[in-house]
Amino acid sequence: MPKLTIEDLKKIKEKASHSVTLRTGDASVTVTVHMGECGIAAGAREVMKTVLEAKTAADRADIKVLAGPCIENCSQAPIVTVEFKDGTTTVYERMDVPRMEQVFSRHILGGEVQTDFILKAGQEA
Numbered sequence: 001m002p003k004l005t006i007e008d009l010k011k012i013k014e015k016a017s018h019s020v021t022l023r024t025g026d027a028s029v030t031v032t033v034h035m036g037e038c039g040i041a042a043g044a045r046e047v048m049k050t051v052l053e054a055k056t057a058a059d060r061a062d063i064k065v066l067a068g069p070c071i072e073n074c075s076q077a078p079i080v081t082v083e084f085k086d087g088t089t090t091v092y093e094r095m096d097v098p099r100m101e102q103v104f105s106r107h108i109l110g111g112e113v114q115t116d117f118i119l120k121a122g123q124e125a
Contacts, residue, residue, distance in 0.1 A: 027064035029108055031055075032081040033095075036070020044078040047095045051080075054104040063108065076119055082107060093119040 004012075033039070033048040048067065055063050071079060076093035080100065083089045090113055092103055099117055106112045 026062075026085075028062040028085045030064045030066060030081075030083045031104075031108065032066045032068035032083070034069065034071050034077070034079040034081070035067040036074075036077070038070060038074035039077040039079060042077040042094075043096055046097055047078045047080060047100045050097050050100040051104060054101060058104075058109060060109075073119060079119060091119040092117045 031051050033044050033051060035044050035048070048065070051065050055065055068081065071081075071091075073079060073093070078095045080092045080095045080103065081089060082092065082103065090107065092099070092114070095103070095117070099114075103114050103117065107114050
């Protein structure tokens with residue numbers, strides 16, 4: 001096995017530090033994809049994959065992505081909650097890949113709430 005250089009060790013440390021930040025770090029925004037049975041059936045896995053890919057592409061360690069429980073609005077699934085450090089919370093409904101990409105780029109990165117996608121509880125499906 002080849003010997004590790006100082007540069008190799010720095011890269012390992014950086015990768016490990018980034019991984020810990022993802023799980024426990026002080027996030028400026030937390031994105032929760034609700035992964036109940038109805039959410040998964042409606043496409044929450046694809047939405048989760050989209051969020052993770054967008055986060056990686058943006059290289060933002062301060063964005064925490066979580067899988068959350070069902071929030072009992074099955075007809076509006078997949079549902080995504082975006083919560084900023086200041087306590088501002090927005091719940092989005094009927095998310096799919098294009099909607100999630102738009103919410104990520106415009107709301108999470110740009111601060112512009114996407115009002116057309118906000119959860120309207122109790123509406124007809």
